[in-house]
Amino acid sequence: MPSTQSLISTDIDYERPGLQNGTLRVPYSHDRSAYGHIPIPITVLKGGDGPTVLLTGGNHGDEYEGPVALMKLIRRLPSMSIKGRLIVVPALNFPAFINGSRTSPIDRGNLNRVFPGARNGHITEMIAHYADTELFPRADVVIDLHAGGASFNHLPTVLAAPPADISRSAEYRRLVQAFAAPQTMLMDLLGEDRTYGAAVERHGKLFLCGEFGGYAACDPDGVAIVEDGLRRVLHTLGVTPDDRPPAPRHDTRWLKVEGARHYVFASRAGVAEPVFGLGDQVKKDQLAARVFDPYAPWSEPQEIRFAGDGVVVCMRSFARVEPGDCIAVLAADAQWQ
Template identity: 40%
Template sequence: MSGSTRIWSTIDYERNGKQVDCLRLPISTDTSAYGWIPIPAICLKNGDGPTAVLLAGTHGDEYEGQIGLMRVARQLAPDNVRGRVIILPSINFPAVKAGRRVSPIDEANLNRVYPGRAHGTATEMIAHYVSEVLLPMADLVVDLHSGGRSLDYMPCALVRGGKTDLENDNLLELLRVFGVPLAEFTNGAGGGGNTTLPAAAAPFGVPVITAELGGGATLRRYGSALAEQGTLRLLKYIGILASCDAPDPEPVRLMSCESTDLFVYADSDGLFEPMAELGEEVENGQLAGLLHSVDKPHSAPEEIYFRRDGLIVCKRHLALANRGDCLFGLLEDASASPPSGAK
């Protein structure tokens, strides 16, 4: 284990068997000068073989992945594993306990602070542990998300493109095995850019499957089932499981999201009335929604329009919106294979 991390655990990643404990995130507060916060962890190992790191709870108000990985952790036993599986269903435990996207300790978004800092804030210490301890061991990382409190998502997955055609072919096959209906390759330029987990994994050459499986800070059963079944299929595919009780994956539609025009934002404050629904195919110039001003209820609502053809993959869950809030996200069809050398 890296000597620079401040997080510690009784789990020995080199020991065979099933170990259940927690990572200990050091914290010093008014009422606990030398305390720590538990981050539940499960490690299964049986001899030599590949290592899979399974994460959920990066954002605390996203639940499908958390429950899916809990189910995976309960059913796996060392005897049916070849290699190693490390499961952290609530990697950002402070945010999970608070039911928030960001940590209540430092107001940080875990997927915006990679590679983190050993002597940083609580969230930076978690990111540093993943970067310095877990990623060097991993042959595959599965990072399960959903839209949280503010968004509803269709089940989809994305990968950061590799440097070669061979890497991209492998990533595409991993997406197909996981089995989401929609999948996209990203160049890493959007969202958190180089501060995300896939960006931190890139120097190690570790593939990261990131999935969006629901939203609204509630539980979509199809999302938690996909989290469980898709993860089991991936463990079988990379050789950790000889078999798994999961149905064959559905076909994957390869999509793209390379333009900011595919996102629709509120340009003023108000109550958001959507005029299109999740999963709907929309056209450039189509009415997307209305924003009703609570300050000027007598005024006509602001009309918002789509600026691109596409499929609605996410939609704002909350009615109250502020200027700059994302109201819709679209995907458009991509070519049958990822671009050469996509990164």
């Protein structure tokens, strides 16, 4: 039978106590390096008995608040005493991160749409396969940190995926409340099973992710929300019992995206003028945007209207649009079931 073991190697011993800095070595043979590899930085800290927490960022390479918060955490690890194990990968899709792009410059792979990956696949598929076969099985809790990237700005929001196992619901809610983001949005994968989150769900692990900025910038408020939230979650899990994390600054607002009525798409190419701001409360049939035709500036712009009520949680940063481009995402107030 063909091997299912990942071709990615590492100098990290996940079972060794103490602090290790190393790399995941993704084989990459190309014109300028016949026997080369891509080194993805990884840090592991293992202490006494306790849970394993996997922390990742850079799933998309143009999202920076999470990676910066994780790099700052890595700098703190030598002085920390923990119970359990922390596995920290600040930029999982490292080629995309170094390139500052959503997808990999090598194979155009979107890491968040290729799970469970492939042992013998392209670079991005190999990274997904390693995460799915080596990282997720080791973890008890998985946290993946995102932002809107170059094409979007996003309200700082935890995306919550309540576990299928109802008996773990209270434990999961405790982690969400400990993070205490300004917004918490209940996720619905709508049948999309290629994502990082869907893969973690198949492993039956507790999963948190979130969106903490956008515009391919590094928002200091977003970084602070991530740093403080992670400290509270790790303390709540008992991983950092000696830490004294800051008290929550936000009483989280519970939200949920309710299908197609909460998405605003362009149906014509042109230049879009939004008639709303991030965080605005909007109504059904309210004007959302005007799309102007640069080739016929004298013509009437197309008017796009909201299809439902809600708060604007995400808005496009690029004014130039093509048919099918998402201009905004709304969410409605919700309650934890």
